[in-house]
Structure formats: structure tokens, C-alpha cells
Amino acid sequence: MHERTNDKPSLPRGAGQHLLIAAGDPSTAELLSTTLELAGYRTHTTPSGTEAVSRLTEHRFDLVVLDLAIPDLDDLGRERRPVAHRPPVLFLTQYDSLGKLLPELGLGEQDYVTKPFRIAEVLARAQVLLRGRKPVRRDGEPSYRDLVLDDPACQALRAGRPLNLTPAEYRLLRYLLVNAHKVLSKEQIGRYVWGDFHGDNAIEQLVSRLRRKVDREGGDPLIHTRRGFGYWLGTPSRQEH
Template sequence: MYGSASEKPSLPRGAGQHVLIVVDAPDVAELLFTTMELAGYRIHMAESGAEAVARLAEQRFDLVVLDLALSDLEGLGRERRPLTHRPPVLFLTRYDSLGELLPEVGLGEQDYVTKPFRVAEVLARAQVLLRGRKPVRRDSELSYRDLVLDDSACQALRAGRALHLTPAEYRLLRHLLVNAHKVLSKEQIGRYVWGDFHGDNAIEQLVSRLRRKVDREAPPLIHTRRGFGYWLGVSSADR
């Protein structure tokens, strides 16, 4: 028996692999981001072929999900940035575009789903492409959604954009990220960032500066719990 008709089959799940989704349509990007993150993948986003090439040259990914409807894909295969790691790629394509799967891009193993696609099929094809592969290890990285901190380089990125943080801002963001969804008091923040309590005004100014850098992209990640402190995460209204 496979279960009663009322039971829904469980969807294929990831195991924390880093997936780069290259899509410029906001509704498709949001659908893939949300469902693949809920399925257990660590998601990174790019909105163009050029941005994807730059990300692939700088970082290692376990899988790339690439929409062939991107406007700047022509000539993408002629890019000559060195790629030290070539991940498998899952193409999103119209049925009449199957002859345009860009083998010259030179990534790893390839597969495709035709549009309009079903999320279950995307997850199933992703699982097949990743089967037997060891996940990319990033021991020095912390991440939440599209926010990434690389402790080895003391660098923070949001949606691939460098945040250019001061040391105090970096320490604050790291403390919030390690304690995601937990409210941290001003005293806790002050002692972590500076080693002692600097007073409410100094912490409010520091949080304000950090928020301007981090929350340029939506959804906002840094929130105030009035009378208690600050926390990092996505609010229920933005999920």
C-alpha cells in the first residue's frame, strides 16, 4: 500500500546544499526561493546571467537553477571567468526551446524541466542531480535566506551585494544572525559588540546604520521589539 488517497506524497528534500537560483521574474523567483528553502536547501539568488557568472566565479554552489528566459543569456557561454567548481545545472525552459540548453556554458551535469513547471518536479530533478554528491563545505560561513557572513574574509553579503560593514556593524550582525529569531537586549548587544554597555543611544545608532545597509533588499531582516531589544529574521507578515 502507498497510503490512502487523502494522503499527499512527501516532496523530495535537500540536506543543506547551496543552490543558486538565476531567475529575473519576481513571482517565479519567490516561488522557487520559498519552496526550495522549505525543502531544506540554502538558497542564493541572481537576477541575470552576468550576475550568475560572477557568483559562480567567486563562490561554490552545489546546484544552479537557471531560467532560459533570461534576456542576457546570449553570449553567456563565451564568458571566460575561471570556474574552480562546476556544479550541475537544472534548466527551466519552454518545450520549444529544448535545443537551447547552452552546453557551452560548461557547467557540470545538466537536466531540465519545461515551463510551466510543477514545484514537485523541480525538487525531484534537483534531488537526482545532487544524488551521490558531497555538499559544498563552507565552515566559515553563516547564512539566513539571502544574507551570508563569511568569517574567513570578514565579509557580509545580501542577495550577492557586499554590505561594507564596519567592525562593530559586522559583530552586531553576526550576533543577531547566530541568534536568529531570538530577541537580544541592548545590554546583551553592547557587551558582545564592545565588551561593555555603551548606553541605549549608541546601540540605537549602530542598529540604525546596520539596518540601512542590510535591509535595502526586501524583506526586512532586522526588527525592533519595543521595550525588549532587536532580532533578526523574517516576520510572519513577510513569509
């Protein structure tokens, strides 16, 4: 006999990609933003098609999720502003509106989900459109391999998973990251994190908590100790002796 299990297959997850959600209905926008953030994406929302085009001229996105019920949809076809980076587009549409799919937001890959949509299908379609694509990096966005800091949101992600850091842990991680492969002394860390030196024990406890959060998801450990000198972030093969 086969043993029965209640385990459900895990839903597809992102890896910190930037998604632009264009939806006029606030409840739809909130549902998509919340669930996609929890799935490991970073989301940005806009309530109109014209503003979506404007955002695409200013920033690079990995994927656009476009609800075809958005206001000013008919005006989109007349928009001719240059978009340097054209991401794939996932349309949310009623079945009888498939003929309205527009090329203006993305001349490349496209897919659609019919409404009322299921979040599981949105996640699956998004993963297919993003497969094989390297996530875009924003100018000034501190990152190291799959570790990314979103400074405006004071959020850190590893492999797309939020790390839920305290303010002190976030400041420490940022200091280590922007000084990757450099050994930082406890005194340097204390003065950066708190403005003064808190003592060896406080630094050790802070680093220990941060290390558990950053390295607990698997992959290569990123935070290391150089005994007698301090701490550094990076991969051992890159550390200079």
C-alpha cells in the same frame, strides 16, 4: 478492504545545499527561492546570466537553477571567465528552446524542467542532480555534522531544516558550536549571550529550549550537560574525559 488514506507523499527535501537561482522574472525568482528555502535549501538569486557567471567565479554552489528566459542569455556563450567549481545545472525552459541549453555554466550533470513548471518536479529533479554529492561548505561558515549556521542570515539549519531560533538561542548555539567538544560553564555562557551572568535558572531554561529545537528532528543528540561543570556540543564518542 484497504483503508483509505489522505496522506500525500512528502516532497523531496534538501540538506542545506547552496543553490544559485538565475531568473530574470522577479515572480519566478521569488517562487523558486521561497519554495526551495522551505524545502531545506539555501538559495541565492541573480537576475542575469552574466551576473550568474560572476557569482560562480566568487563562490561555490551545489546546483544552478537557470531559467532560459533570463536576459543576456545569448551573451553567456561568450563568457570565458574561469569557474573553478562547476555544479550541475537544472534548466527551466520552454519545450521549443531545448536546443539552447548551454554548457558554460556546468560541463557536468544537467537536467531540465519544461515550463510552465511544477514545483514538485523542480524539487525531484534537483534531488536527483544532488544525489550522492557532499554539500559545499563556504569559508568561515560554522558547521558541525548536519548542523550549519548561516551568519549573514542569522539562521541555523539541521539536516537542511531551519531551526527558527531566538537571538539568544542563536548566540548560545554559535558559542557552543565554535567551541565544539569543550565544556562551557554557565557563567561563560551568560556573559557571552547577555553580557552578564543571569543566574543558573535562566541558563538552564535557555539551554533546554535550544536543545529541544536542535535535537527534536532525530539523529544524534548534539547538546549535552556535564553536571556540575556546564554544557557542550558534539557527539559523546568525541568528548574527551
